[in-house]
Amino acid sequence: MSLDKTADRVIETDVLIMGGGIAGCYCAVKAASKGLNVTLVEKAKTDRSGSGAMGEDHYEPVPCDGVTPLEFVKLWQERQHDVCGDGRFVDLNIPYRLLDKATWVLDESEKIGITMKWTNGEYYHMPSGWFGGPRLMIRVHWSDIKPKLANAVRSSGVNVLERTMIVDLLTNSGRIVGATAVNVRTGEFIVIKARAVVLATGIFARCYEPEEPLFYKYQMKYHWCPASISGDGYAVAYRAGAELANMDITGWGYRIRDDLCISYGNFDHGDGIRAKWYTWDGEEIDYPTAPLYREIELKGKDPIYVSQEHLHDDYHRRMEVSFTDEKLISFKISEDRMFNPRKHRYELMENHPLNFMVPTGVYVNEDFKSSLPGLYAIGDCATGLHGCGNAALSGLWVGDHIDSNTDVASAPDIDEAQVEKQKKIALAPLNVSRGTEPIELELSTRYVCKRYVGMFKNEGRLREGQRRLHSLKREFLHKLMAKNPHYLMRALECRNITDLVEVHIAACLERKETRGQFIRLDYTEKDPSRDNMITIQRSENGQAVMEIREAPDLKPEYLKEEK
């Protein structure tokens, strides 16, 4: 068979999971427990990979304070309004499911030896940094969540391919039939035949700059693991013809002078004790949203500082436990730099797009099915999902329900010509000797996003950015060089990033309005025709297709459940 000649290895599996983070691991364990043959492909090592690599300190949503799923959907929408503006951006049945099935996830986790209980054996309920008010979040001691999940995956008989990157998905007659992959240490080219593929690669963020002050030499200092934010899942889905949603909606964030991001993150909101924000001369201000930050800058009142100095000792002690659970290295960094959050303020250095927000990603329905048969997306990779709670739930849900969808006619057919084509693209950089380093093109692409898209957009800049991106891709994508498989991984990531930035800029150009933190300086008003609309983009025979489609509202039977 010529497939055996093209590939160094051919694997056949029922379910292929792309990404071994929290969503991917939960999904793998559950699918394997249903008797399915599961293959998990992870770019790093499952024991310490993804956003949970160093641990997790909080989990949400968890029902408490009598909040019903319907009330939760309302809270969820309010939170989306803060960031994205008015309207529905995703299928609202997704957030409904998140709370409706949350208790099931807690029980399922206990079954595989992962507890969400605090040291006293009870759940440690807290108000959510996201939703405020009701206690929808719990604190977890999850510094070892990834080693535990990795063990659970291995002991359930899942075939785990580590240090392996998916190049592209394989399709046949509009259906997903597998994927091609490369080992990023050995260069081994692998073909995986699968009845169903689950994308679990996390959020996309690497087209914007890292969070740190400068990136002269170290260009990967992001808040989330840089391996998991290169948009691999989004990009392979897009190229295979699946729909991406809301690629115009980036959040905003700050570069933080002192690298202790979680202390400024959810905990200080979540424990009901807020941090304070000040101008440089000590005037207390509201939480600085992107427009407020800009206003303060224009008044000459920046830098802006966030302070926890006023918070009591007990708060700081709990904060330290939080660091231990999620980011142990913070202690060392702060100690080295003589930074003490009890006495010092963090500078919010710069206002910039941080990552693609919750409504962004591979478009899915409430069963986490994408628009292509046989393709699912879970966790941050999918629209409407965010954080480890959503990752665990969507992973478990798909793992639990996938069997009824995989019983399609025997082994799926692989198009060998497609495999050949993907192999050529995947391995090409290994044969280029005097070309462009992947990081060089990646940084140029990040610059296009910073300068020509950014927080405050206008048509001229976006068009110039689009032009520059096209010329960058034309000139340098085929010249990307990789002297070994490690750099090949960076080159393939770069290909994914440039493809997604093209989608991003096209979506931004199409949204001729200002809504939430999507700010167009040339269209400062809301466009009512975009109310409750999703920006859908896909690729059809290599051509970009965009559709503005209404976001599904809650099902009538869910509305009836209000008590």
Place this chain on the structure above:
Amino acid sequence: MAAEIDYTKCNGCGKCYDLCPMDVITWNQEQDIPEITYPEDCWFCGVCWMECPKRAIDILYPACFW
């Protein structure tokens, strides 16, 4: 340098090489020791530092992040 290995303490267990999320560390087969080969890819997560049973790895915060 982002991370630095103290070879007087390193016992060659390979955990850092095995776990680094960004594949910064490679394995020197001849000497049977880990090496920081791609420091520019380090994201300062501290996985190598916290998992090293001998505390033989130090994370050094560079001037450009100061």
